[in-house]
Amino acid sequence: MIINRVLESRSEGGLEPDDLAVLADSISDQKVYAPRTMIVKAGQTVNFSTFLYEGIMSRYVDDRAGQRQLVAIQTPGDFVDLHAYPLKHLDHDVGTITGARVGIIPHDNLRRIQRERPELARKLWFLTLLDAAMHRTWVFRLGRLKAVARVAHFLCETNAKLFAVGHSDGERFNLPLTQFDLAEICGLTSVHVNRVLRELRERGLCTFRAGAVDIHNRMALAKLAEFDLDYLYLAEDVQRRLGFPMAPVDPVPEGPPPDDRE
């Protein structure tokens, strides 16, 4: 059940069957959005939140000159704007990057969960805080890393995030972003992103091409990026399978990562 996928892979743990059923039932509707479409505009009052089944979405702020800074990238299994429920309106825009299939969760249903299911409510709260933890790491990335490290860091993050929900095998994953998108994520120009990607390729660290990423040397890439995945709050076994042991490496035989089907 994809709706439980992110939580399952986190230190918080997945949902109990009854909570899972309640959450699944809270999705009133499914929708499909075209690529590159704005879905929610900053400031507009919303009475539903969005769950992403398939595709890539982004959350962003535009400056006065029209330059865009992404503040988050959403991938399958994410609640895109769960925070809209307590906040009532958003401080940023939400849009699709690729085409996307989403579920609609009316805030009335979340209110009911809040009243009747404190444990489920706490897990939803946790998910919004996971988001905040990622924001903090983006602040660090932009404030303290140089261009090459920023891009490398974002790729490490995305690899880990996608791995957690079974969309990366830990070394290769689809990432249908343009270099322009990467620039808007990393606070750079697309021209410089292009040169940075060349450097990462030439140094044998990773290749970003045709909407897919190949990581050739995970450890070296993580080191260059100063990447430390604590902030993703992954479950221990996920961290271990990703090759970032919590403690001295512990060569337990293990199953394959979860697959992509719902």
Next chain:
Amino acid sequence: MIINRVLESRSEGGLEPDDLAVLADSISDQKVYAPRTMIVKAGQTVNFSTFLYEGIMSRYVDDRAGQRQLVAIQTPGDFVDLHAYPLKHLDHDVGTITGARVGIIPHDNLRRIQRERPELARKLWFLTLLDAAMHRTWVFRLGRLKAVARVAHFLCETNAKLFAVGHSDGERFNLPLTQFDLAEICGLTSVHVNRVLRELRERGLCTFRAGAVDIHNRMALAKLAEFDLDYLYLAEDVQRRLGFPMAPVDPVPEGPPPDDRE
């Protein structure tokens, strides 16, 4: 009651008397910390959260070379690490900047609130999301603004935040940070912050000196900073008093801002 001060000034609104009492009772203890002290280390499991009565605290991440990036500044009335309750451990360090007086809130008490007071729980959730909204704005600031605009933006933000809790009159406030701190906030070096502050002073926009800020031209400063305070989710009347009307200016006579006493 300072514990209600931030919420009162927000679009979310303050607490009902009984919720307020429950929240006040959830503080088990008070503590005083010395200046420049680390309080919570990243990764360490915590079973309490902290409410800031007095002083300034910071949350930060250090890079491999020891360079520090602040991810948040906490001022009186803030819950410093309420997010530690759902997260269980933090992904960043927490420390004091000035000396600080805080209240300690055991997570057991928050669990009880979660079970028994869904409305209060939702307001606490709101507060953690306010934090996330500020993180997003910091991402924007670091990703898309130049040095002068970054510093100006931070000063606008701090002015508005402090104004909301009665610690700024809208044009002047105490801010006992060093230029080094400002650098760690804005992703710059302290040398460059020094030059930026000079420029802001010489352009007649604002003066940062001796731990206090004077804003000489609020509108021009906000314009330079591309500052838009929507993300602070302030109540309408607070926005109006701050001189950022929501709609065409509406010259309603109004009381003074709330004072500083508890």
Next chain:
DNA sequence: CGATAATTTGATGTGGCTCAACCTACGTGG
């Protein structure tokens, strides 16, 4: 097959960093 978006490369400009020195305010002990 032509149009359009995305990527790549080069040349040049500049904002902010680095390194280094000096200055000022303040607290502490003699």
Next chain:
DNA sequence: CCACGTAGGTTGAGCCACATCAAATTATCG
């Protein structure tokens, strides 16, 4: 009350990472 140490602030010179501007090349897709 002065001498000194230390933390913070100020200024200058030179450099480098990244931006900007411009053009060419390569997908991608009706």
